[in-house]
Amino acid sequence: HLSDCAITAEGFEHLMSAIEETELYPLINxxxxxxxxxxxxxxxxxxxxxxxxIRQRIDSGLIQTFTKQSKAQKSEPGGAKxxxxxxxxxxxxxxxxxxxxxPENAPPPKHVHDKFAEDQQRLTQQQHQPQxxxxxxxxxxxx
Numbered sequence: 119h120l121s122d123c124a125i126t127a128e129g130f131e132h133l134m135s136a137i138e139e140t141e142l143y144p145l146i147n148x149x150x151x152x153x154x155x156x157x158x159x160x161x162x163x164x165x166x167x168x169x170x171x172i173r174q175r176i177d178s179g180l181i182q183t184f185t186k187q188s189k190a191q192k193s194e195p196g197g198a199k200x201x202x203x204x205x206x207x208x209x210x211x212x213x214x215x216x217x218x219x220x221p222e223n224a225p226p227p228k229h230v231h232d233k234f235a236e237d238q239q240r241l242t243q244q245q246h247q248p249q250x251x252x253x254x255x256x257x258x259x260x261x
Contacts, residue, residue: 124218154192
Protein backbone atom coordinates (compact mmCIF):
# COMPACT_ATOMS: atom_id res chain seq x y z
CA HIS A 119 0.00 0.00 0.00
CA LEU A 120 1.95 2.99 -1.28
CA SER A 121 -0.78 5.62 -1.32
CA ASP A 122 -0.05 9.10 0.06
CA CYS A 123 3.73 8.58 -0.06
CA ALA A 124 4.71 11.55 -2.30
CA ILE A 125 6.02 9.14 -4.96
CA THR A 126 6.98 10.94 -8.17
CA ALA A 127 6.95 9.66 -11.75
CA GLU A 128 10.68 8.99 -11.40
CA GLY A 129 10.16 6.89 -8.26
CA PHE A 130 7.28 5.07 -9.95
CA GLU A 131 9.53 4.22 -12.91
CA HIS A 132 12.20 2.82 -10.58
CA LEU A 133 9.60 0.67 -8.82
CA MET A 134 8.09 -0.57 -12.08
CA SER A 135 11.53 -1.35 -13.54
CA ALA A 136 12.43 -3.39 -10.45
CA ILE A 137 9.17 -5.35 -10.70
CA GLU A 138 9.57 -5.81 -14.45
CA GLU A 139 13.13 -7.15 -14.12
CA THR A 140 12.25 -9.87 -11.59
CA GLU A 141 10.48 -13.16 -12.24
CA LEU A 142 8.80 -13.06 -8.82
CA TYR A 143 5.44 -11.89 -10.17
CA PRO A 144 2.92 -13.16 -10.94
CA LEU A 145 3.23 -15.54 -7.97
CA ILE A 146 2.73 -19.04 -9.34
CA ASN A 147 1.90 -22.07 -7.23
CA UNK A 148 4.97 -24.34 -7.60
CA UNK A 149 2.62 -27.35 -7.59
CA UNK A 150 0.95 -25.99 -10.75
CA UNK A 151 3.67 -24.75 -13.12
CA UNK A 152 2.22 -22.92 -16.09
CA UNK A 153 -0.97 -22.01 -14.21
CA UNK A 154 -2.12 -18.43 -13.69
CA UNK A 155 -0.59 -16.59 -10.74
CA UNK A 156 -1.22 -13.52 -8.61
CA UNK A 157 0.32 -10.19 -9.62
CA UNK A 158 1.51 -7.80 -6.90
CA UNK A 159 -1.44 -6.00 -5.25
CA UNK A 160 -0.61 -2.29 -5.39
CA UNK A 161 -2.28 0.93 -4.32
CA UNK A 162 -0.77 4.22 -5.45
CA UNK A 163 -3.47 6.85 -4.90
CA UNK A 164 -2.61 10.44 -3.98
CA UNK A 165 1.02 10.46 -5.04
CA UNK A 166 2.67 12.71 -7.65
CA UNK A 167 2.81 10.24 -10.55
CA UNK A 168 1.78 11.52 -13.96
CA UNK A 169 -1.23 9.90 -15.58
CA UNK A 170 0.94 9.27 -18.66
CA UNK A 171 3.52 7.28 -16.67
CA ILE A 172 0.84 5.02 -15.22
CA ARG A 173 -0.99 4.67 -18.56
CA GLN A 174 2.27 3.69 -20.30
CA ARG A 175 2.79 0.79 -17.87
CA ILE A 176 -0.85 -0.30 -18.24
CA ASP A 177 -0.57 -0.19 -22.04
CA SER A 178 2.66 -2.21 -21.92
CA GLY A 179 0.87 -5.00 -20.03
CA LEU A 180 2.99 -4.74 -16.88
CA ILE A 181 -0.01 -3.43 -14.92
CA GLN A 182 -3.62 -4.59 -14.98
CA THR A 183 -6.20 -2.49 -13.16
CA PHE A 184 -9.18 -3.51 -11.06
CA THR A 185 -11.69 -1.95 -8.70
CA LYS A 186 -12.46 -3.32 -5.28
CA GLN A 187 -15.87 -4.28 -6.65
CA SER A 188 -14.49 -6.14 -9.69
CA LYS A 189 -11.81 -8.00 -7.68
CA ALA A 190 -8.18 -8.62 -8.58
CA GLN A 191 -7.45 -11.03 -11.42
CA LYS A 192 -4.81 -13.72 -11.81
CA SER A 193 -2.33 -13.41 -14.66
CA GLU A 194 -0.75 -15.84 -17.12
CA PRO A 195 2.98 -16.51 -16.67
CA GLY A 196 4.74 -13.67 -18.47
CA GLY A 197 1.59 -11.53 -18.16
CA ALA A 198 0.76 -8.61 -15.88
CA LYS A 199 2.96 -8.39 -12.79
CA UNK A 200 0.92 -5.74 -10.98
CA UNK A 201 -2.76 -5.55 -9.96
CA UNK A 202 -3.33 -1.80 -9.50
CA UNK A 203 -6.38 -0.66 -7.56
CA UNK A 204 -8.37 2.06 -9.36
CA UNK A 205 -11.54 3.87 -8.35
CA UNK A 206 -13.49 3.21 -11.58
CA UNK A 207 -13.12 0.80 -14.49
CA UNK A 208 -10.93 2.11 -17.33
CA UNK A 209 -9.38 4.79 -15.14
CA UNK A 210 -6.17 5.30 -13.27
CA UNK A 211 -5.69 6.07 -9.59
CA UNK A 212 -6.11 9.71 -8.53
CA UNK A 213 -2.88 11.66 -8.12
CA UNK A 214 -1.93 15.01 -6.61
CA UNK A 215 -0.75 17.82 -8.85
CA UNK A 216 2.40 19.93 -8.61
CA UNK A 217 5.69 19.13 -6.96
CA UNK A 218 5.75 16.87 -3.89
CA UNK A 219 6.61 18.41 -0.51
CA UNK A 220 10.15 18.30 0.79
CA PRO A 221 10.61 15.32 3.16
CA GLU A 222 10.78 17.60 6.21
CA ASN A 223 7.44 19.16 5.20
CA ALA A 224 5.64 15.92 4.36
CA PRO A 225 2.67 14.99 6.53
CA PRO A 226 2.99 11.94 8.79
CA PRO A 227 1.94 8.60 7.29
CA LYS A 228 -1.75 7.80 7.42
CA HIS A 229 -2.88 4.81 9.45
CA VAL A 230 -3.91 1.92 7.22
CA HIS A 231 -6.31 -0.59 8.75
CA ASP A 232 -5.17 -4.07 7.85
CA LYS A 233 -7.94 -6.52 8.64
CA PHE A 234 -5.47 -9.43 8.44
CA ALA A 235 -2.73 -7.91 10.65
CA GLU A 236 -3.90 -9.55 13.89
CA ASP A 237 -4.15 -12.98 12.25
CA GLN A 238 -0.68 -12.56 10.72
CA GLN A 239 0.80 -11.46 14.05
CA ARG A 240 -0.77 -14.43 15.87
CA LEU A 241 0.52 -16.84 13.21
CA THR A 242 4.03 -15.36 13.42
CA GLN A 243 4.05 -15.71 17.21
CA GLN A 244 2.91 -19.34 16.96
CA GLN A 245 5.65 -20.11 14.44
CA HIS A 246 8.31 -18.79 16.82
CA GLN A 247 7.17 -20.81 19.82
CA PRO A 248 9.01 -24.09 20.37
CA GLN A 249 6.94 -27.17 19.60
CA UNK A 250 6.58 -29.82 22.30
CA UNK A 251 5.83 -33.43 21.34
CA UNK A 252 5.20 -36.71 23.15
CA UNK A 253 6.40 -36.91 26.73
CA UNK A 254 7.62 -33.27 26.63
CA UNK A 255 4.13 -31.96 25.83
CA UNK A 256 2.55 -34.05 28.64
CA UNK A 257 5.25 -33.06 31.11
CA UNK A 258 4.93 -29.35 30.21
CA UNK A 259 1.12 -29.50 30.49
CA UNK A 260 1.36 -30.76 34.07
CA UNK A 261 3.47 -27.78 35.05
